[in-house]
Structure formats: structure tokens, C-alpha cells
Amino acid sequence: MAAGFPAAHVYPASAGLNLRNDAELRVAFDGDSVLFSYEAERIFRLMQLEQFIDHEVRNARDPLPPGPMKPFLDALCLLQNGRKSGVAVRTALVTARSAPAHERAIRTLMAWGVTVDEAMPRNELNFEDDEGGEMGELALCSGGKIEYGYWADDDVTGEKNYVWSDVTDSTVAYLMEPVQFRGAIYVRDIFSLLDRNRGVVDVFRRLYAADYLAESKKGDAVPYTGEYDPQGVEYLELFYDWEKDNQTGELRGVHRLWVGGVGFELRDDVVEDGQIRYQQGTRIRWAIKFSPIGDILNLPLRINSEVDVTDSENITRTVHTFQILNPTLAQVIQALLWELSWAGSPSDTEDLAATIRDAADEAEMSEPMSAEDFIESLKKLG
DSSP states (O other), X not given: OTXXXXXXXXXXXXHHHHHHTTTEEEEEEEIIIIIBOSXXXXXXXXXXXXXXXXXXXXXXXXXXXXXXXXXXXXXXXXXXXXXXXXXXXXXXXXXXXXXTTHHHHXXXXXXXXXXXXXXXXXXXXXXXXXXXXXXXXXXXXXXXXXEEEEEEEOTTTOOEEEEEEEOGGGGGGGTTSBEEXXXXXXXXXXXXXXXXXXXXXXXXXXXXXXXXXXXXXXXXXOOOOOOOOTTSEEEEEEEOOEEEOTTTOOEESTTOOEEEXXXXXXXXXXXXXXXXXXXXXXXXXXXXXTOOHHHHTTSBEEXXXXXXXXXXTEEEEEXXXXXXXXXXXXXXXXXXXXXXXXXXXXXXXXXXXXXXXXXXXXXXXXXXXXXXXXXXXXXXXX
């Protein structure tokens, strides 16, 4: 590539695999510097990760210039679109880009008028070797340890073995990789990871990562017992919240992961003012905004991969439900810090929480209060 020539890598496969797919040609293209020009790659090398993402978001609607392998994709598309051939063609875009930087790549393909059959993060590419394994995957483990798994040749036997490598100290290089949770993961594991990676803390400095990391070390964390409490939180859930615009057909919120508290499955109805507020067998959802970090540090953290797409004109109506691949490590960290830093730094959050408590006391909010009246009460306080 440095010499200006397009490059490709042909992976060996077993005879059995060839027999199963002898009528299909599968071609996977890398993105930047291969299918696309070197422009974005150059910017990435000159900037920090956060600056690169900001640049790509700002230029999402500007197509990337073509790279050296773009004519080859054009030719494959012609084969797919009716040209006589005895070989079926299947193409894939395999890129390190994840949300939100992926949007520019997708829009570029649309502007070119070409399509690929699949688009996937680099570590999701599966060419199935003799053992049927994947090329690589990222895992978050207990204690904030990050491991990367991949197939490697044994230097002694020459056989392929799936190995896991500790890449915790290089976490910043894996932020845009989809991540799986291995075993039970707790909020404290995220902060243990931050504590070992000051580069990651710097990436999330706008979300006061350093301040919340310091707050997590105060030693005032509430122990987690897991014992049933109808008014308690059993775990924190990372979830997607997408919305479809009925007018434009666009999906909103696809770049963001959210986090909220999930209560225990209720053993009895919860009755308030003579009315059933929550039914037996359901779970109460809790917001964690304004929660001191010590209150949530020891709570389990889980990923909900099911996505409900709601109607923009009626958010109670679900128009589609599907499963999504694991979020990126950056999305996981960002979701937690964004929720904690909703009001700013830890001291800012405590000040706002105190203001809200004062407003509630002054307004004697034992009775319902309109949003407008509540806002006016806050204004009077300062």
C-alpha cells in the first residue's frame, strides 16, 4: 500500500469448506486506505481518537474519495447485477469504524451507487478456518481487565489455537471494538479499567472521567447483597433506545447507548393511593441521574442486546424489535459516564440534586405539580 499498489490477503481454507462454497466468491474489503482513500487514515494518525470521531461526524455527509480497490468493487457489483457468471459473488465491508464514525462510510457507498452484502466491525469478520473460529473478539473481564481473543499458530506443533491476550494497558486502541462481558461485570470494573488507562480517561474528559474516577476511590461504596428489595435496584442495564421518524424514515438515537437501573421482579403488587402502580411480576425502572457514585459502584452491569424501535409520534408504540451486536467498548464507558455527569462534575451533580430537594420541600410536593410550576420553583431558588 505504501508503494501505491492495491493489496489483498488470501486466507487458506479446508477442502471441506471449499466444497461447501465452490460456487460462491466472497470478497471482504477493508475501509480506509483500501476501499476509501487514505484521507481519513491520515487524519486519524494526526489526531487523537476523540478528535477523529468529531471530524468524521462533522463530515458525515461528504463522501470519502475512492481508494485503490474501489474499481474492483465496481466490477464485482456489475457481476452481481445481471452479468452472466457461473460464480455467485458476496461482498463485505470490514472496518474498524464504529458508531458514530461509521455513518460517513455508509453514506459514501450510497453516493457511489454501489452496495455491499454485509458491513461489519473488523473483529466480527468470520472466514471460518478449519476450527470454525473467528478472527478476533474483545472481552471485558472482572477487575476491569481487557482481553483480545484470536486464532494463532502454535510455534511448536504448527496447529491453530484460540488464545486470549491481555491488552488492558492498550485499551485506548480497542475502544471502537465491539465488546462482550465475560462473567459478572460490575460498575466498579469500568472504573478499575479507567484507573489503569489514563489515556482512556483523557478521551472521556468532557464527561468528567477523572473527577468520577477520583470519586469512586473514596471508599464509601454501598455493598451489594443481591437480596430482594421491592424498592431496590438489582442491576444496571445498558440498552438501546431508537426512534423512527414517520416523516423522513430516519432512525434516531442509533449512536448512543443508555444506562438505567432495573429493580427486582416484584413478588407483590405495589399499591399507591389505593391504585396498583406496579404489578406483581414486573420490574421498576430507575434513573441513576443524581445518584452518588458510591450508591451504584457495586451494582452488576449488564447489556440488553434487544432493540425496540419506537414511533416518533407515539413512543409507546414499538414498530420493530431486533437483536444487535455487542456495543463498542467506547459506547459502554460513554453511557455510564454520560448518565453520571448529566449535571456536570460530581460537585455540580450534588448541587443540582440539593437544589431539586429544596424546591420539592419549598413547594410541598406531596401534591402533583406541573413541569412549568416546578421550573419556576427552581428559578426562585437561584
